[in-house]
Amino acid sequence: DTAVSQTPKYLVTQMGNDKSIKCEQNLGHDTMYWYKQDSKKFLKIMFSYNNKELIINETVPNRFSPKSPDKAHLNLHINSLELGDSAVYFCASSQPSAGDTQYFGPGTRLTVL
C-alpha cells in the first residue's frame, strides 16, 4: 500500500541525455511536488502542481519540465542533462485541507557522468 512511489530509484546517465522520473500517489491528494536534494543534503522545492495545474515554479532551468497527466501523477522530464543535475529528486504530495503535511516518495538518485 505504497503512498507515494517513484521510478526509477536509481538513474545513471551520460551528460547531454534526456531522462524522465515518474511519480504516483494513491493518497487521493490534490497537490504534488518535486524537490531536489543536493550533495550537501539541502532540500529545495522545484515545482508544485495542484489538480494538474502548475502553481509553483521555482528558479529551475527550463531543461526541467514537469508534467501532470492527472492529479495522481507528476512526472519530471530533464533535457540535456548536466553534471550539476546529479542529486536526489523527491516527489511529494499533500492535501491542503489536511494541514498541508507533505508525504514524500522514496527519492530518485540521479547520477550524471
Added chain:
Amino acid sequence: AQKITQTQPGMFVQEKEAVTLDCTYDTSDPSYGLFWYKQPSSGEMIFLIYQGSYDQQNATEGRYSLNFQKARKSANLVISASQLGDSAMYFCAIILTGGGNKLTFGTGTQLKVEL
C-alpha cells in the same frame, strides 16, 4: 521570505536518553506551519510531527514532541528515550499558509544514537 535555521550539524545521544534538536525560523507571516522530517541512511523522508502557528498546545507524536516557543520563533524537536533506530538526519521545515504550499527546509541535524 521565510527561513529555517538548524545550528547543530551533528548531535550524539546515548540510548534511552532524551535529546533536543534545535530549530529557529524567520517569517513575518502570522499563519504558518512547522514540520520535522527524519531521513535515515536509506534515504526516504519520513514525516514526524506538525505544529500550526495558532496551535495553543505543543504537538506530540509518541516519543516526539515539538517545543514551540512562538515569541522566540523556535520549534525544537524533543525525542524521548532515544533508540538506535533514531540515528538519522532530521530536518525542520516551515510552510506559509496561502504561500503556495512551499516547504522551506533547514540544513538538517545528523543525530547519532550510541549504546
